[in-house]
Amino acid sequence: MSTIKDVAKLAGVAPSTVSRVIADSPKISRKTKERVREVMDELGYYPNVHARNLVNKATNVIGIIMPSASYAPFQNPFFPEVLRGITAQANEDKYGLYFSTGQTEEDILEEVKEMVHSRRVDGIILLYSTTNDPIIPFLLKEKCPFVVIGRPSEQYEHVVSYVNNDNVKAARTITEYVLLLRHERIGFIGGRKDAYVTLDHKEGFEQALQAAGIEINPTYIVYHDEIFDGGEQAVIELMAQKTPPTAVVVADDLMALGVLRMLTSMGYRVPEDISVVSFNNVLMSELSAPPLTTMDIYIYELGFQAASLVREQIASPLMEAQARIVGHKLVRRSSTSRRID
Structure with a gap:
């Protein structure tokens, strides 16, 4: 040798x-x-990268923190796509990824502490953003470089770097589109209640209704996990009402597939009887029956930008926090139609 x-x-x-x-x-x-x-x-x-990293006190590894397994993140196509963007940037800079595997949120926090204290990683990317998350204050206290995909709370927005969509505007836009199709009884199926993306989607949804002079019906707003079964359960709640909605805004494409299947099993036709719109524009949204009208949030770009930003933070520890906003685009397909009374 x-x-x-x-x-x-x-x-x-x-x-x-x-x-x-x-x-x-x-x-x-x-x-x-x-x-x-x-x-x-x-x-x-081939240079001994491990030995060189010991000298440089670097690992060339980024920690990737997934939501707890109780939320079944690997069932949702959002996560493989955002990881594809992260991996593409990682390959450019030749660094590795270390994934959390916590079954509960307590497990995740302990694993993050172990990552940081044992110096297994140079920085961390959080693939979710929730209220009262103990990981963010811990990472700030330890001065560990990290980036959030989503947004932090108002308390931390000026000290935490993040990559996000304008989810309020995206939800307002897609709801306005449904309103233009003459729907007034519009349901909202949100994801987990403590996620900022859910809070922002709901705010945008309500802003659109208020601007149109439509009273917000709290019974038309339900929440479930962003998985197929969550969409099925949510639409049962909505359609069981005496006067069900004629359109639904769904937080996620995978949930929307569950909505479509349950509506079909109930005898409803989409979009003739009820229109369905959602978010993310993953591949299955185009292949569903009918193909989903959805808001493309450029998931790959979210991951790529997050990986780029955390590397910048590692290289420049004194760099001020940055917010990068990725765009969105409405993709109109066959799950929506004009309401005919």
């Missing part, structure tokens, strides 16, 4: 120069870098 001294000898440079080439030091000329790298390839020499 070749050593750094072997590379230096064949390249005609000092071992310290080889080390600087491996670290991509700007003090080394491009010509020298090319020569040293050619020799490394010729000898099959």
